[in-house]
Amino acid sequence: MNIYISNLNFRTEKESLQALFEQYGEVSSANIITDRETGRSRGFGFVEMTSDSDAQEAIDSLNETDFEGKTINVSVAKPRPERNSGGYNRGGNGGFNKRRY
Secondary structure, eight states: OEEEEESOOTTOOHHHHHHHHHTTSOEEEEEEEEOTTTOOEEEEEEEEESOHHHHHHHHHHHTTEEETTEEEEEEEOOOOOOOOOSSSOTTSGGGSOOOOO
16 A cells, blocks of 8 residues: 655655554555755655555554654555646647637
């Protein structure tokens, strides 16, 4: 199960995040999302656990608890929405709204 963690301390490292969740079961990966340009943490990350029941226990136990000085929010990660492939929105009014009477 993929778990979303928000409101992380900007100094949190993936090793400490992984260690936090390993208390509840096997962690297959832990990642903290960083800004592309600066490399600075964006304050959220993801942990993937092999067992759904262990993951749910971690979510229930860790949500709204203090971790490294911040109250973290922990939930099941939702699938990433599909993004437009780029360019203009194809299929709509030539870039402006027409009034219809």
